[in-house]
Amino acid sequence: xxxxxxxxxxxxxxxxxxxxxxxxxxxxxxxxxxxxxxxxxxxxxxxxxxxxxxxxxxxxxxxxxxxxxxxxxxxxxxxxxxxxxxxxxxxxxxxxxxxxxxxxxxxxxxxxxxxxxxxxxxxxxxxxxxxxxxxxxxxxxxxxxxxxxxxxxxxxxxxxxxxxxxxxxxxxxxxxxxxxxxxxxxxxxxxxxxxxxxxxxxxxxxxxxxxxxxxxxxxxxxxxxxxxxxxxxxxxxxxxxxxxxxxxxxxxx
Amino acid sequence: xxxxxxxxxxxxxxxxxxxxxxxxxxxxxxxxxxxxxxxxxxxxxxxxxxxxxxxxxxxxxxxxxxxxxxxxxxxxxxxxxxxxxxxxxxxxxxxxxxxxxxxxxxxxxxxxxxxxxxxxxxxxxxxxxxxxxxxxxxxxxxxxxxxxxxxxxxxxxxxxxxxxxxxxxxxxxxxxxxxxxxxxxxxxxxxxxxxxxxxxxxxxxxxxxxxxxxxxxxxxxxxxxxxxxxxxxxxxxxxxxxxxxxxxxxxxxxxxxxxxxxxxxxxxxxxxxxxxxxxxxxxxxxxxxxxxxxxxxxxxxxxxxxxxxxxxxxxxxxxxxxxxxxxxxxxxxxxxxxxxxxxxxxxxxxxxxxxxxxxx
Numbered sequence: 001x002x003x004x005x006x007x008x009x010x011x012x013x014x015x016x017x018x019x020x021x022x023x024x025x026x027x028x029x030x031x032x033x034x035x036x037x038x039x040x041x042x043x044x045x046x047x048x049x050x051x052x053x054x055x056x057x058x059x060x061x062x063x064x065x066x067x068x069x070x071x072x073x074x075x076x077x078x079x080x081x082x083x084x085x086x087x088x089x090x091x092x093x094x095x096x097x098x099x100x101x102x103x104x105x106x107x108x109x110x111x112x113x114x115x116x117x118x119x120x121x122x123x124x125x126x127x128x129x130x131x132x133x134x135x136x137x138x139x140x141x142x143x144x145x146x147x148x149x150x151x152x153x154x155x156x157x158x159x160x161x162x163x164x165x166x167x168x169x170x171x172x173x174x175x176x177x178x179x180x181x182x183x184x185x186x187x188x189x190x191x192x193x194x195x196x197x198x199x200x201x202x203x204x205x206x207x208x209x210x211x212x213x214x215x216x217x218x219x220x221x222x223x224x225x226x227x228x229x230x231x232x233x234x235x236x237x238x239x240x241x242x243x244x245x246x247x248x249x250x251x252x253x
Numbered sequence: 254x255x256x257x258x259x260x261x262x263x264x265x266x267x268x269x270x271x272x273x274x275x276x277x278x279x280x281x282x283x284x285x286x287x288x289x290x291x292x293x294x295x296x297x298x299x300x301x302x303x304x305x306x307x308x309x310x311x312x313x314x315x316x317x318x319x320x321x322x323x324x325x326x327x328x329x330x331x332x333x334x335x336x337x338x339x340x341x342x343x344x345x346x347x348x349x350x351x352x353x354x355x356x357x358x359x360x361x362x363x364x365x366x367x368x369x370x371x372x373x374x375x376x377x378x379x380x381x382x383x384x385x386x387x388x389x390x391x392x393x394x395x396x397x398x399x400x401x402x403x404x405x406x407x408x409x410x411x412x413x414x415x416x417x418x419x420x421x422x423x424x425x426x427x428x429x430x431x432x433x434x435x436x437x438x439x440x441x442x443x444x445x446x447x448x449x450x451x452x453x454x455x456x457x458x459x460x461x462x463x464x465x466x467x468x469x470x471x472x473x474x475x476x477x478x479x480x481x482x483x484x485x486x487x488x489x490x491x492x493x494x495x496x497x498x499x500x501x502x503x504x505x506x507x508x509x510x511x512x513x514x515x516x517x518x519x520x521x522x523x524x525x526x527x528x529x530x531x532x533x534x535x536x537x538x539x540x541x542x543x544x545x546x547x548x549x550x551x552x553x554x555x556x557x558x559x560x561x562x563x564x565x566x567x568x569x570x571x572x573x574x575x576x577x578x579x580x581x582x583x584x585x586x587x588x589x590x591x592x593x594x595x596x597x598x599x600x601x602x603x604x605x606x607x608x609x610x611x612x613x
Binding site: 050051052053054056057063066069070071072073074075076077080083084085086087088090091092095112113115116 | 276277279305309310311313315318320321324325327329343344347351457459460461462463466467468469470471472473
């Protein structure tokens with residue numbers, strides 16, 4: 001059979017959402033960012049809110065999120081995205097405003113901003129990518145790096161007495177009165193991807209209902225930073241990260 | 254006849270913000286400027302003009318809320334005092350780099366560090382040379398009265414939007430706390446959503462219509478040549494600001510042989526020094542820079558041929574005097590008198606320093 005006989009509209013099983021631009025991703029093969037970007041883009045398309053959505057990108061690998069989703073974007077200083085989102089949503093209450101932040105951005109340098117935005121119950125969506133490492137700067141220890149995990153700044157493995165404990169920030173966020181939906185998901189297989197998309201959709205829907213802050217953590221891989229292959233990274237995540245960062249909804253009201 | 258109301262300089266900032274159609278204020282309490290947010294919270298402008306007022310968790314957050322609001326083409330502002338402004342410098346660098354309009358008020362107090370809550374002009378360098386990283390400038394207005402505090406809010410927003418650049422009102426504890434009569438200007442309406450779109454749709458993050466691609470506001474340019482082109486563009490803008498926006502006033506400079514240069518509260522003491530010196534037979538005049546960036550270089554330059562001396566009077570260890578020395582370039586002696594730590598000199602004290610400086 002010739003390939004031309006296969007490529008026909010009636011045989012189409014998958015199409016890229018037009019909310020995603022035709023840009024080549026700068027992310028490493030195996031990285032979770034691309035999948036999560038796609039899910040957000042699909043949710044925006046399905047909800048028909050491309051003209052009403054403002055994204056806020058962080059500092060870190062996903063600083064360039066603005067290159068991939070065709071919406072209006074603000075690029076925040078390291079950790080400050082929730083502050084930008086706060087003002088943006090309050091000044092334009094009819095818009096959908098989301099931040100996209102990594103673990104260094106959200107759980108280290110931006111701890112104050114995320115805690116207070118969530119505690120005020122800003123009607124925003126927070127997408128939190130937790131891959132337990134600083135990717136862009138070359139694999140240093142993150143606040144969420146596991147005990148024993150080897151990074152560029154914990155070459156002998158993270159030790160509690162030397163480096164402190166990994167921070168379960170999502171559990172802290174779930175305690176705050178201002179949050180309405182706090183969940184932890186992953187994207188390492190089709191079932192997980194479907195669950196994460198559902199969570200992102202729910203978060204965006206919540207923000208239209210003024211229910212408070214919706215917070216979606218995605219436990220992710222960084223095979224480059226972890227110095228392993230994409231397949232082994234998924235396995236390492238399942239075996240090491242999931243026991244410490246258990247998946248599921250922490251709060252839904 | 255316009256209404257005149259007795260109020261503090263800090264309160265004037267708050268009323269001016271409401272009156273000029275400001276969209277949002279984001280702040281954090283710090284002495285000696287807390288009355289700005291207190292007045293706004295008391296007035297509840299969200300019930301009248303729809304203005305958003307929010308107490309942030311830190312100055313860092315305040316300025317980044319301002320950054321987010323400015324991204325949306327809104328007239329947004331914050332106010333603080335010296336240590337708080339230091340925390341905001343990161344955000345100001347981003348705002349300047351991303352070319353966004355906003356207004357920041359600094360009611361200066363003495364430093365360094367936690368310093369004192371008393372008045373100072375110790376942040377002249379920080380305001381005029383860029384307190385944050387990278388080559389950037391802010392438009393800096395120096396109020397000398399509560400009326401200036403009021404009027405410079407509208408002016409600051411006008412200039413900020415004209416050049417898409419942060420503007421700062423650089424006041425001090427004297428101007429912030431002093432009560433004076435302030436003429437209240439007519440209420441301006443806040444810009445409607447349509448007006449914001451008409452004015453800012455080419456760059457602002459206000460939701461992407463089908464007719465254009467998404468706007469991205471960023472200060473990031475990883476490629477060196479791209480960053481350099483951006484830097485050159487910024488410098489061109491600053492040169493344009495220097496060419497068009499210099500503001501200053503003079504007092505008895507026509508026949509002056511000696512010039513006192515002072516800004517803010519010190520310019521008012523400077524006027525008293527001029528009158529006192531003239532009674533003693535010295536032909537002294539005063540130049541008050543109203544904009545500290547752009548600086549009134551040409552106005553000082555024009556006076557130099559008639560001058561025997563210049564004295565900069567400041568509430569710091571000598572900051573603006575460095576700029577004056579560059580302008581004078583050795584053609585006329587440039588002297589300095591200053592007090593620090595919240596101490597304010599009286600006119601006689603400045604006069605004595607002046608006499609000493611020309612007889613040394």
